[in-house]
Amino acid sequence: MRRNILLFSTKFLCTLFIICTIIMLFIAYKDIDNNIATKFGMCYFYLTLFIVIYMLFSTILNLRKLGWIELKERILRFIFIFILFFSVKCGFDYIIRHLEIDLLDELKSALSIAFIFIFSDIMFLEKRKN
Template sequence: MIKKYSWLNIIPFFLFFISTIITLFIVYKDIDNPFSNIFIIGYVIYLLMYALFLIIVAFVNIKKLSWKEIRKRTFNFIILFILLGGSNYLFNFFFLPEKINTYGFLFIGLGSALGLSFMDLALFRKKRS
């Protein structure tokens, strides 16, 4: 199961990377002009569209997987969710007890576990032999 990057994934990621650097520069230098405001609004819209694109590609590729592979990824997701959510909660409990958020550890664990378990489906494609 050799995988490689698809040009359909490289170009949007390159645009994401470059626009993130430009946005960080604008925010860090506190540049306030109409172009920078329009650029940041466009960047946020691009982020939402790029996230939607990655989710759609991941769902399309999930349909191509066997039930055994889906079960393996789901089990991996559950284990990672428990480990990451629990470690985040314990870290906050011992080191930041005044800032314990009831749902914060769940969202961080959920997002990280989903990303680690399923996002390779959105970024890579199988190489055809």
């Protein structure tokens, strides 16, 4: 029963985030500037922070449901995708901008993209895989 509550809350938060994102895009597109829009923007910011933290913990908790072989494959794919995105982003920054490469920025973006590509479906796991 607890797994169903976790899955339901994850789906609910994702749906709520999509709806709030559409509303925020509408507010930004129409250039609405009043007290309600400002408060909604602040609530949207806090919702985004909460969802990022929730999804990270949900993914870590659901990693226990994977078998060792699949977990090992995912970690190897994560490392490969991370190195690929890091090298491509550094290369494009060097070729296009000819500026100093900010390694911390490159690492953050490559790490987050690789994490999303490899581990995003784990948030919605329902049963244990052996």
